[in-house]
Amino acid sequence: MADKPAIGIEIRKLYKIFGPNAAEMVARVENGMTKTELNEKHGHVLGLRDINISMPAGGIQVIMGLSGSGKSTLIRHINRLIDPTSGEVVVGGEDVVKMNPDQLREFRRHQTAMVFQKFALLPHRNVLENTVYGLEVQGVDRASQVKSATMWLERVGLKGFEKKYPNQLSGGMQQRVGLARALANDAPILLMDEAFSALDPLIRVDMQTILLDLQKDIRKTIVFITHDLDEALRLGDRIAILRDGNMVQQGTGQDIVMNPADGYIQSFVEHVNRGKVIRVSTVMKQGGAGEGLASIASDALLDDAARQLIASNATHLQVTDAAGRPVGTVDMAAITRGIFPAGGGQI
Ligand SMILES: Nc1ncnc2c1ncn2[C@@H]1O[C@H](COP(=O)(O)OP(=O)(O)OP(=O)(O)O)[C@@H](O)[C@H]1O
Ligand SMILES: [Mg+2]
Missing domain, CATH: 3.10.580.10 (CBS-domain)
Structure with missing residues (x-):
């Protein structure tokens, strides 16, 4: 079903420091200065320190961590909504950091799609018109837009809801529209930042099931952010755990549950249903x-x-x-x- 081949994402030596003299702060952070020290002594915020991840092509990479650990900062580097202070973000062999504005626009449009926590549907457009949105932006002809949107809406279980407006739908249904809209783009990379976190627990599990079922066909490279370990373990082919901007452990769910890298992760995993x-x-x-x-x-x-x-x-x-x-x-x-x-x- 996915026309485009799956592509992997390599994050290499990525640093992000927020503040006016960020570049000058990299050496300090490289030498081990903590987030607290950097903030107290230099008034800069450590977003990410020396992050290295190989995200598998066609797999689900989960990024986990508590609030403020750097999850959103990391995912936003992949389509360069954030520029790194230093490091590389290599997608399908090309460093996104080095792209010029035209290349970046093309890359964002055709290679990536996003699903947001707050759904971000356009209130004055009905379900179908929301779903075609990305294709409209790409300049795809109307008949193809409608064909693709109709197919994806059916795949997420929204057949018959095409003419409804967002405010007539529950949160779970709105997020299905968000997912259909992202899939209609036919981009090989799907970026999902806390996409299911606003949903009720049962609906959230339903959405996980939908995503896992779809992924058997679409085989996209999905980057999925969550602060919920059960969700991470259910969805992630690989899981990376961040803490205060540092990568503390990465591996399969089983690796992490069986060999937690430190007491912090141990405390996360001890209540898991093994x-x-x-x-x-x-x-x-x-x-x-x-x-x-x-x-x-x-x-x-x-x-x-x-x-x-x-x-x-x-x-x-x-x-x-x-x-x-x-x-x-x-x-x-x-x-x-x-x-x-x-x-x-x-x-
Ligand atoms: N534009 C910015 N300027 C200054 N600091 C920032 C900026 N954006 C993020 N930060 C800081 O970077 C750190 C990581 O933030 P980020 O939003 O990536 O965390 P998160 O893991 O996504 O948290 P949450 O679970 O709350 O969404 C935090 O300390 C945050 O305050
Ligand atoms: Mg976030």
């Missing part, structure tokens, strides 16, 4: 192919393995790799140890 994060491959016993057993994929989650084991009425499940080959077995004791580790952290 059955929804840890994969069968982590707890299985290698080898020992079990003839006649029900099988489960090695990348399945422990919760699903437990359910399947109960349903199969056997003591073990056969674990298979992506090609369906047997690679090991798993039993309920291993699954339970994975979900409730003895030491509280490591398995």
